[in-house]
Structures are given as C-alpha cells and as structure tokens.
Amino acid sequence: MKRCVRCGRTKDQHEPETLTCPGSVKTTFASMELPDGRCCNDCSHVVRCCGIFGAKPGNTECDWFPIRFQLHPRFAAEVKA
Numbered sequence: 001m002k003r004c005v006r007c008g009r010t011k012d013q014h015e016p017e018t019l020t021c022p023g024s025v026k027t028t029f030a031s032m033e034l035p036d037g038r039c040c041n042d043c044s045h046v047v048r049c050c051g052i053f054g055a056k057p058g059n060t061e062c063d064w065f066p067i068r069f070q071l072h073p074r075f076a077a078e079v080k081a
C-alpha cells in the first residue's frame with residue numbers, strides 16, 4: 001500500500017481532486033515509490049546508491065525524498081516507442 005511520506009496516510013485518504021493532505025493546505029500526496037514496474041536497477045543512480053548508500057538494485061522505493069529516480073538511458077528507446 002502506497003503511503004504518503006508527508007502524512008502517512010494512503011492515497012485514498014487525500015482530497016480526491018488535489019491530493020491535498022488532510023489537515024494541511026500546503027502539502028500534497030507524495031510517495032517514495034518508484035514508477036510502476038521499476039526498481040533501483042532501472043535508475044541512472046543505481047551504482048551510486050548501491051555502492052555508497054547501501055541500497056539494493058531490486059528496491060522499489062527510493063531512499064531519497066523527493067525521489068531521485070531517473071530512468072537509465074538504456075531504456076530511452078523503450079520509452080519513446
């Protein structure tokens with residue numbers, strides 16, 4: 001279940017249109033999960049994160065916030081297609 005890193009609630013518990021966090025008008029739903037079907041191994045930063053920060057290539061959540069996921073250039077052709 002994806003939970004908001006700002007308020008800890010699930011996405012469903014946010015305002016339907018704006019995804020504003022309940023009790024706050026300033027923050028909106030935010031998750032550290034990577035895009036569907038992606039893992040750290042698909043990210044340009046995988047070497048640095050796994051080598052220096054101990055992340056695992058199979059992780060589906062970024063250790064950073066806001067997430068720094070950047071699709072590795074090797075997927076460029078796939079994305080355009």
Ligand SMILES: [Zn+2]
Pocket residue numbers: 004005006007008009014020021022027028029030
């Ligand atoms: Zn929230």
